[in-house]
Amino acid sequence: MKGLSPPPNGGGAVTPGGLRILVVESHALVGAALSVLLCGPPLAAAVEIVLDGLTAMARLEASDFNLVVCELSIPPRSAAYVISKLSALGCAIPVMLLSDAEEQHLLLDAVTSGAAGFFTKDCHPDEFLDGVSTVLDGHYAVGRKLMPGMLARLAGAKKAASSR
16 A cells, blocks of 8 residues: 555655645545645645545545645545544654534534644645644644644543543
């Protein structure tokens, strides 16, 4: 399974011109916009777009990618399906989740899914590109609009753990 090995350099920085991103987005227009954004500077990535999670898994098994940008509610299965399948196969490709602004609560629920990035589709393009770079550098990235909810969830989890 060629595409299920970790990216070169142990998942860290990618050599210029070698970045490959799989976009999993059920809305063709949004996928095309993401492709234009990711293909341009500063990333200059090679981007492939698929419309569903099953096709995403087939592509990930057939080809090498450095990153997956995945719509949270892709048909016929959710992004959680893609993440869990990658995890079960021992794949270290980072996944960034995207959702509509109205689904912020679902993105916050997905914090424990194994994804590395969390953004709403209404974030600024520069913010998203910064998040992509952060995730490719091996860190987590959270969109500004999600940050208050994320911090509240983490504070609640810490409080619950300390009261045990």
